[in-house]
Every structure is written in structure tokens, then in C-alpha cells.
Amino acid sequence: MKPEKSKETRNLLKRFDVLKGVPEKIFIELGMNLYHRTYRKGQQLFLEGDPRERIYLLLDGYIKIDKMDENATSFYGDYIKPYELFPYGGLFKDEKYHYTAYAVTDIELFYIPTAVFEKIAKSNNTLLLHIIEHLSDILVLHESRLQLVTNSNASERVRHVLCLLLEDLGIKDHGKIRILCPVTVADIAKLAGTSRETASHVLNDFKRNGTISFEKQTFTFHKPEMFRLNRL
Numbered sequence: 001m002k003p004e005k006s007k008e009t010r011n012l013l014k015r016f017d018v019l020k021g022v023p024e025k026i027f028i029e030l031g032m033n034l035y036h037r038t039y040r041k042g043q044q045l046f047l048e049g050d051p052r053e054r055i056y057l058l059l060d061g062y063i064k065i066d067k068m069d070e071n072a073t074s075f076y077g078d079y080i081k082p083y084e085l086f087p088y089g090g091l092f093k094d095e096k097y098h099y100t101a102y103a104v105t106d107i108e109l110f111y112i113p114t115a116v117f118e119k120i121a122k123s124n125n126t127l128l129l130h131i132i133e134h135l136s137d138i139l140v141l142h143e144s145r146l147q148l149v150t151n152s153n154a155s156e157r158v159r160h161v162l163c164l165l166l167e168d169l170g171i172k173d174h175g176k177i178r179i180l181c182p183v184t185v186a187d188i189a190k191l192a193g194t195s196r197e198t199a200s201h202v203l204n205d206f207k208r209n210g211t212i213s214f215e216k217q218t219f220t221f222h223k224p225e226m227f228r229l230n231r232l
Helices: 007-013 024-031 114-122 125-149 154-169 185-192 196-208
Strands: 035-039 044-046 054-060 063-068 074-080 100-103 107-113 171-173 176-179 212-215 218-221
Touching: 007 024, 007 107, 024 114, 054 114, 074 154, 074 185, 107 114, 114 125, 125 154, 154 176, 154 185, 154 196, 154 218, 185 196, 196 212
Parallel strands: none
Antiparallel strands: 035 107, 044 100, 054 107, 063 074, 063 100, 171 176, 176 218, 212 218
């Protein structure tokens, strides 16, 4: 595979928040070391514990990340949406990936060798600042998840998960907000730390009162104001 050096590639890179405002020379340098790839739904990008050799920039589709405990049971999950760079965990420090990443839809992305990206990032204060800002956002997300796991009410935990998904993956659509990432009831149950039956019951309650609807793994929030996060 050859590096992606075209002007079209640079224009795509400029859609990533982490790269906004960086000098043109950074886009040129990235393009000289950037590779394009597609994955089919279900394919793995890397496994937890693999050498942290690549940084990815997602162009289209959705990726799920999972972290397993010693019993090979998933205890942390999250999603990557288009025009996000990942992984941030371990940047400038760790030699291995912290979690497993796989495609939950067909995806298209760029990747760059980790060592090259870190060298470029260290050379530009704007890019470094954006990385720090994103790491701060991740910390806020983890604080919200801490609030989630300390809630003993399973129904409220499911609602909290919906709040997190709405904030992270929601796309505005004429007063409604949609989640196009294929999140299943089982996924919501796992994230909420409850049974699939409980999650399904809560979702059906929301569906009956017209708050949300879901069909073919697409969630539509008809009253998104009811799903605002209460920060710690």
C-alpha cells in the first residue's frame, strides 16, 4: 500500500476535530505517512495486548472497542464514530493496545504508524492541545460512567446509557436525534450492567410513551431533552 498524499486526502483530514487549525505542513507530513484501508463488518483491527503500531482515523462506518476481564468477559465497551482518531489511550507511553477494536459496520479509514504520528504531534503545539482536550473529554465520560455504575436502579442505569449514547453518537435530524450506529438491546444491557430483559422492558416503556423509537438497530430520540446527562 502506498501513502495517501493527495489534496483530497488533506481535505478529509481537515474534517477531524483533532486536526483543526494545524498548519498545512502537518497535513502534508501526515499524508506522506498515511495509508488507506477498508474492513468488512466483524473484522478486527487489533486485539488487546497487540503492539500499539498504528493510529487510526475513521472515515466511514462505526467501530466498537471492548476490554475483557480475566474471565474473557467484556466489562468495558465504547464506540468510535466517523472522523474520530483513535486510540488515544497509551499515546507517547504504552507499547500495547488497551482493548480490542472491531468493525460493527463496513468501515473505511486511514492509519499512520504510531511512532510517526507521535513525532508529528510533538512538533506542533496546536495538535498537542487538541489531544489534551480530547483526553479531558474522555475523563469526563469516565466520570459519567462512574456515576452510572454507582446507581442501584437498573432502569435509571439504562436511561443513563441512552444519555451517553445520545451525547456521543447522536445525529440531529429535524428536531429529533438519531443513532445510526448498530447498538443492540444486548449492548445497552451490558453497558448498563443489567439483564437484556430489563433493558428491553425500559426501552419498550420509552417506546410506548413516544420518547424514543428503534428499528433495525437504529434509535430515534423524539424527546432528546429528556436524555440530558447530569454531570458529577
